[in-house]
Amino acid sequence: DSGVTQTPKHLITATGQRVTLRCSPRSGDLSVYWYQQSLDQGLQFLIQYYNGEERAKGNILERFSAQQFPDLHSELNLSSLELGDSALYFCASSGPGTLDTQYFGPGTRLTVL
Amino acid sequence: GQNIDQPTEMTATEGAIVQINCTYQTSGFNGLFWYQQHAGEAPTFLSYNVLDGLEEKGRFSSFLSRSKGYSYLLLKELQMKDSASYLCASYSSNTGKLIFGQGTTLQVKP
Numbered sequence: 001d002s003g004v005t006q007t008p009k010h011l012i013t014a015t016g017q018r019v020t021l022r023c024s025p026r027s028g029d030l031s032v033y034w035y036q037q038s039l040d041q042g043l044q045f046l047i048q049y050y051n052g053e054e055r056a057k058g059n060i061l062e063r064f065s066a067q068q069f070p071d072l073h074s075e076l077n078l079s080s081l082e083l084g085d086s087a088l089y090f091c092a093s094s095g096p097g098t099l100d101t102q103y104f105g106p107g108t109r110l111t112v113l
Numbered sequence: 114g115q116n117i118d119q120p121t122e123m124t125a126t127e128g129a130i131v132q133i134n135c136t137y138q139t140s141g142f143n144g145l146f147w148y149q150q151h152a153g154e155a156p157t158f159l160s161y162n163v164l165d166g167l168e169e170k171g172r173f174s175s176f177l178s179r180s181k182g183y184s185y186l187l188l189k190e191l192q193m194k195d196s197a198s199y200l201c202a203s204y205s206s207n208t209g210k211l212i213f214g215q216g217t218t219l220q221v222k223p
Contacts, residue, residue: 002155033211043156043200043213056209090155099144099163099204102211104155 003027004093004105012111018079021108025072025093031055032074033094033102034066038087049074050096081112115139117214119201124220125191133186133199133217141207145177145184148200150216156200159186188219196221 003026013019025032034046045058049068060066063081068074078085088109092102116138125131137145144163148156160168162177162184174187186199198216205212 002157035213042215045210045212048209058210088153099161101146101158101161103158104148106155109153 002103002105004091004103006089006091006105006108008108009106010109010111012113013081014113015081015083017081017112018077019081019110021076021078021089021091021110023074023076023091023093023105025074025091026103028095029093029103030072030096031094031100031102032068032072033092034060034074034076035090035092035104036087037090037107038084041087043090046076078110083112086110086112115203115205115208115210115212117201117203117212119199119214119217121215122218122220124222125188127191127193127221127223129191130187130189131191131219133188133201133219135184135186135201135214137182137184137201137203137214139182139203139205139212141205142179142182142203143206144204145175146202146204146211147173147175147184147186148202148213150198150200152198159199191221193221193223195219 046060048056091105094100119135147159150156160175201214
C-alpha cells in the first residue's frame, strides 16, 4: 500500500458524459501527478500540481482539467468523453524535492461505452 | 525532448538472472527510475539512479551510465511473482517531468 488513495476504483459511463476522479496523496506529500495508461500508449504524464499550483503539464487534452485543493487532495475532471478515453488513470504523489520518488495510487479504471 | 527505449517482452526461467536494458535521450537528464507493474495494478517503485554505477537492493540491482544514456535493471533468483511489466523512466530537470518507457513485460517460467 503506497498511501495514495484514489476513488472510484471503477467507472463506467457513456460518450459525451463528464466524470471526476479523486486522489488523496500520501501524508506530507505536496506534489500530485496524474497519468493515463492505455494499452497502446503506455503510462502518459498528464499534469502535476504542487501545493495547489500547477507545476508541469504533459499531454493533457483541453477536455481534461485538474485541480489541487487546500487539503492537498486532487481531482481530475474529464468531459465530453470519447471511447478513446477509456484507460487506467493513476495518481501519484511525492515529497517537496524535484527528484523525490513518485508513489502511485491504485488507479481508476474508466470505461467509456 | 525525451525518448526512452526498452525491449517489449522478455522471458526467463525461475531461479535465473535477467537483465532488462533501457536507453534514454533526455535533455536536462537528472535521474533514472525503475518501477514494477503487475497487470491492472499500480506501478511500484523499485530503484533510482542519479550517479553512474550500480545500486543494489536485495534481489534487484540497477545500473546507470550517464555518458551512454543507458541503464539496466538486474533481477536475480527469479521468482514466479516477478512476472510483471518493468518500466524505465527518466527525469528531466528542463521540463520537470518523469517520462516513462513503454515497459518490458517479463514472463518467468518454471
